[in-house]
Amino acid sequence: MKRISKLGLNRVKLSLKFGKLILKVRWVKMGIMMNRLSDNGNAIKVENLVKRYGDLTALKGVSFKVKKGDVVGYLGPNGAGKTTTIKLLTNLLSPTSGSAYINGIDVFKDPTHALSYVGALIEVPGMYDYLTPHELLTHYGRVYRMGTDRIKKKIKQVLRTVKLKDWEHKKIEEFSTGMRRRLAIGLALLPSPEILILDEPVMGLDPEGIKEVRELIRNLKEKEITIFLSSHLLEEVSKTCDKVIFLFNGEVMAYDDIDKFAGDSQHKKITVEFLNPLSKEERKKLSSLNSINKVKVEGNTATIYNSKDKSNQAEILSNMIKEGFDVISYSSGKQDLEDFYISLVNKKGGNL
Amino acid sequence: MTKVMNKVKSDIYDTFLSTKFELLKHYRRNRIQMAVLMAIALASVFYLIPTIWDIGLAETAGDFAQLNLGFANLLIIISGALFAGDIISLEFENRTGLILFPTPQDHNSIFVGKYIASVVSTLSVLTIYYLVTALEIQYVYGLSEISTEFLKSYLFSILYMCGAVSLIFFFSSILKGAITSTLLGFFSLMMIMPITEQVMKMVEIEPWFIITYYGGLITDFFGVAQTSGFGPGDRFEATFAPDFYTGLMVMLGYTIILFLLGLFLANRRRGE
Known part of the structure; x- marks a missing residue:
């Protein structure tokens, strides 16, 4: 009887310990989940x-x-x-x-x-030129605590992804x-x-x-x-x-978003074609016109960066005509990532 | 407590992985093969040349061991430079994945593993050297002639090797170029330290803190006092005799201090 109850007690102790262990594991898992959830994706x-x-x-x-x-x-x-x-x-x-x-x-x-x-x-x-991808990846697989079979499988998979599957056992020097x-x-x-x-x-x-x-x-x-x-x-x-x-x-x-940058900057870039290439004085005059942030001139084409939105595009055009520029085409378009980046850096007073 | 134990276990396994990877690299670069060939060649010189030229071998096994093991110092320095000379510097020079790939592996484990691989490789070469010499003694003089002095010499040479490898590892941790660190490691043990030793002897200061001062003790176990040295003639010889116990302390000091310094500096360099 005594023996049986001792055995029972041991079982209780064991199950308590086991329960504690499960609880601990769950607690750790929950901690990790909480960490991840708390970071809002x-x-x-x-x-x-x-x-x-x-x-x-x-x-x-x-x-x-x-x-x-x-x-x-x-x-x-x-x-x-x-x-x-x-x-x-x-x-x-x-x-x-x-x-x-x-x-x-x-x-x-x-x-x-x-x-x-x-x-x-x-x-x-x-x-390491003297090693093969297989040797290199095997080492790193072990560092990541992968088993031998998983390493072999992963090496094949990864080399297929990076299109090197035929090079697994060739030296990296090649x-x-x-x-x-x-x-x-x-x-x-x-x-x-x-x-x-x-x-x-x-x-x-x-x-x-x-x-x-x-x-x-x-x-x-x-x-x-x-x-x-x-x-x-x-x-x-x-x-x-x-x-x-x-x-x-x-x-x-x-x-x-990349598209948003381009979207925000819509109509800020205007391409103007003139009848003749612009002289130095004409370039200066163009740059000093109202609402113009920056001008890039190549031959008879100028790229104008509007400092405001599309509302003053008509004003820029009429100012140019008033100043005697022979405009033969005038179109606005999306500013690309490069233009946006340059304008940001310019705002900060830096050089690229 | 369990967390700490798991971390220790994980670090030990990482160190083992790093050691294994370094040994593979030494093997693929043919360095182990080169060093082993050199060990066999050096251990065979005093057996093969007298045999081929028929000029007779040393009279006693002790004399033969003393002659043959005279190259132990040189072998340790060359192997040490080969296995530890660029072990850290090359990673930084080439900006390899070991420095640039973020893995869960602790960097201390990587550097300790590298050091262990250098020691294991040099030790293997040294052991082969002693084994070949032992085989020659057994073949020429009989098995009973392999004395306890032979074992003492081997154990002492291991300690000397650890000190030398630590010194070379230290240079590899502080210097930027792989060739520079290898050459500095090699020449400091081969020339710079022996010259400093001789200069100090000349001005009657015992160079007790220089590791190469104790290099001769490897063969002194066979009952021959150290007389050879670097320098012009024997004017400055026998002024001082290296003390065995001081030698043990100095070599232990070199091994531990330079290894820890090297480890610290390699870690600091990684963070730059």
């Missing part, structure tokens, strides 16, 4: 990020959010602070102040957990620059990341390589991976991204 959140290198302030309080599934371009000239932001986001650098979150997890407090959602390609990483870049993206894709961070992915590639990488990014977009892509190439961002963050001198200057 943001894959990336950066708040007041500041990075100083001695006297130089590379980032001056950068803040932005990237929603899950978005493809966001991080655009800025060289030295704007793009790579610094990305290195901070991926915990390769420590910030002077501010915070960064991946899926609601603080990158600086719990980098291992936060980075488990991220695949990244930063700068142009050097590859690879072209474009192939190396694709392999680096493959490496970033190995852990099946929810978020892909790409820093200047087409830098240094020939047109063929650029086309291949661009196509690859478009394919990834369809797989609903959140992509954060930094570039100084407007064309790159406009061709691959849905949204764009403009960064200049360590500050975010604008952040919105």
Whole structure:
């Protein structure tokens, strides 16, 4: 009897312990879920990020959010602070102040957990020429705690995605620059990341390589991976991204849908064709006309940047005629990303 | 507590992965193969040359071991430079994925793994060198002639090797160029330190803190006092004799301090 009750007691103890364990596991899972839910579907959140290198302030309080599934371009000239932001986001650098979150997890407090959602390609990483993609990816697979079978499967899958499936056992020294870049993206894709961070992915590639990488990014977009892509190439961002963050001198200057930028700027750009090429005096006169922000003249064509909206387009035209310009055509159109970017930088008094 | 334990376990596994990856890299770069060939060649010189020229081998096993193991110092320096000379600097110079790929792997684990891989590779080469010498002794003089001194010499050379590898690892952590760090590591042990040693002896200061000062102790276990040295003639020799226990302390000091400094500096460089 005594024995039976002792056994029963042990069972109770065991089930209590087990219950506690289940509760603990559930609690941890709930914590993670709460973290992720509390971040309102943001894959990336950066708040007041500041990075100083001695006297130089590379980032001056950068803040932005990237929603899950978005493809966001991080655009800025060289030295704007793009790579610094990305290195901070991926915990390769420590910030002077501010915070960064991946899926609601603080990158600086719990980098291992936060980075488990991220695949990244930063700068142009050097590859070990004497290794094969198989050897390289196997090592990283183990780092991500994948089992042998899963590693083998993932390697095949990733190399197929980056169009290197026939090169699995060839030494990297035989690879072209474009192939190396694709392999680096493959490496970033190995852990099946929810978020892909790409820093200047087409830098240094020939047109063929650029086309291949661009196509690859478009394919990834369809797989609903959140992509954060930094570039100084407007064309790159406009061709691959849905949204764009403009960064200049360590500050975010604008952040919105690419189409919205173009939409807002509709009718701000006017193309005028004159009968004859404009003289120096005529160019000066044109620039000084009311409501004109900036003028670019090439031969007998001028591109005028209107400082107001479409309401004063007629006024600009009549002023030109009054001043004696022989206008033979006058049309307004969408300002493209480049124009918008230039106008933003001009507003800040900077040079590109 | 469990969280800490899991973190420790995870870090140990990461260090193991890093070590394994580095060993694979050494192998693919043919460095291990080169060093092993060199070890076999050096260990065979004092057996093959007298045998081929028929000039007779050393009279005793001790003399033979002393002659043969005289290259241990050189082998340690060359292997150390080969395996640790560019182990950190090359990653920074080429901006490789190890520096630029954000993974859940802690960077300390990566750097510690790299250091362990250098030590393991150099140790393997050194062990092969001692094994070949032991085989030669066994073949020529008989198994019973492999003395405890031989084992002591081996253990001492391991400690010397750890100090040398730590020094080279340290240079690799602070210098930007892979070639510069490899050459500095090699020449500091091969020339700079021995010259400093001789200069100090000349002005009658014992160079007790220089690791190469104890290099000769590797063969002193066979009962021969250290007399050879670097420099013009033997005018400055025998002024000082390196003390075994001080040597142990100095080598331990080099191993631990330079390794930790190298680790700290490599981590700091990563954050720049």
